Amino acid sequence: MKFIEGFLILKFKRQEYIKNTKRYIWIVPDYLLNDIELGDEVLVNSTRYDNKNKKYKPAKEKVLVVNIFEKDEEPIKRKMVLKILKKNKTKNDL
Numbered sequence: 001m002k003f004i005e006g007f008l009i010l011k012f013k014r015q016e017y018i019k020n021t022k023r024y025i026w027i028v029p030d031y032l033l034n035d036i037e038l039g040d041e042v043l044v045n046s047t048r049y050d051n052k053n054k055k056y057k058p059a060k061e062k063v064l065v066v067n068i069f070e071k072d073e074e075p076i077k078r079k080m081v082l083k084i085l086k087k088n089k090t091k092n093d094l
Contacts, residue, residue, distance in 0.1 A: 002028040004036060004081060005067035018064055026063070027080045036081070039088030040065045045079040 004026055008019045026044045028036060036042065041064055048059040062085060 001073060002033055002068065002070050003078075004028055004042070004063075004065050005069070006042070006063040006065045009041065009062040009064055016062075023066065024063070025078060027078045028068075029080055032081055032084065035084060036065060036068060037088055038065055038068065040084055041086040042084050043082045045082060047079075 005023050006026070007023060009016050010019050024046075041062055044061055044063050046059050046061040047056045049055075050057050060082065
């Protein structure tokens with residue numbers, strides 16, 4: 001089973017920044033196994049805390065991929081990658 005590790009990309013007053021205080025891990029589905037590369041921006045399932053209702057709500061987050069690894073692990077409760085938003089441009093693509 002393949003996993004990605006990445007940082008959340010948040011928006012603040014029309015600018016994006018990377019929240020690099022903690023890395024999070026998501027499962028890569030079968031249809032995206034060979035497409036995701038380091039430096040890509042992907043959309044993932046996540047949860048957010050709603051201060052108004054004092055509950056966690058489902059959300060979709062933008063993530064910068066910093067690590068891709070494979071591990072034989074029982075599927076615990078991990079969220080999945082939904083799709084690739086922006087591919088990383090390498091020197092070969094320019």
